[in-house]
Amino acid sequence: MCFSLCFAFEPSPLQDFCVADTTSSTSVNGLPCKDAVVVLPNDFFFSGLHLPGNTSNQLGSKVTPVNVAQIPGLNTLGISIARLDFAPGGVNPPHTHPRGTEILVVLEGSLHVGFVTSNPGNRLIAKVLNKGDVFVFPVGLVHFQRNVGTGDTVAIAALSSQNPGVITIANAVFGTPNQLIPSEVLTRAFQLDKNVVEFLQEKF
Template sequence: MSLLWTRLAILGLITMAAMQPEISLAADADPLQDFCVKDTNQQLHVNGFPCKDPAQVQASDFASAVLKNPGNTSKGLGVAVTAANALNFAGLNTQGVSVARIDFAKNGLNPPHVHPRASEILFLAQGTLLVGFVTSTPESKLFAQTINAGELFIFPRGLVHFQLNVGYDTAVAFSGFNSQNQGTSQVAKALFASNPPIDDAVLEKALQLSAADVQHLRSLISKT
């Protein structure tokens, strides 16, 4: 994938995330000033991050190379998600947007997960993915589709969704979010690898599993 494709993908995703008024109303609050660069010296716990003194802000605060290099897909499920959000890109603080790079090995899977604070728009720069999400309605309807390089797919806020590499080679995608810190919760890890763990009886009854099955899944998922 060329450097030009990478730059265009990131720019397009940020622009689209910022220009969706009906989505923005349900995401981060509008900023009350031009910028609020995250002050890494402050340890205050607020909804967002404290602002750096504007007199100390530099152009470099609004630039980042965090998505420049591919992630390591050799472990686990064959996927590497690299996020650029307010946690590691100070200039994004209060701007209501963030981006992630997703690298897939052959057959790599970004497992079912949710973003509680943002909708996600994915641009596939390279490869072929099976993507989908499940609604919160009683019937839990699945919307799934295979997409190819150059195509987009939207995952509504807070819904369980996934991406699977079904192509013949690696795949690379870029996702834009209408939040400076979208949050991510993997379904399997939340159930079987929480800290402290969910009581076995809850999982056995809710998922109709035996005690042995629960322990097997705990061991398996904690390793991935």
């Protein structure tokens, strides 16, 4: 009889920090480190989450991200944050973060939130949140938020990646900018008439 034992874990950091060197042409999984001697306080700083996002758009929402693109000092630290603003009825449409779990807290207003489990079940796990409520969206799962209150809603989301990424489902399926997914694929996948698919592709 033979067996093997495996351990998987997140390795401990080998240095205090790795501030992203955005000028480097080196390609790594993440961003290369700036020389620690030239690191400045502003490499770990962002100002602006107190400012309301502009929700006067088709979705009625605005996400203000604070990830490694805004704070180079987040590089390799596995965390980021975002402010979400919603006008009444505004939505953050179905999307996914391929590299991070999200935890969201409502600061003002009410949100209907939910995520869909993976195949084959595809269950919707959803709840209405009010001020002070917290909800978790597991990494990679499609999720959404919608303002169901009568006034503006504000929420803060923290994510378990310095660069969690975002894939907005409608944009990814109907609006690929370089080359559209063939309408024949989408008509079968969504069981829609080709004219409807082409209309959606024009919209996105």
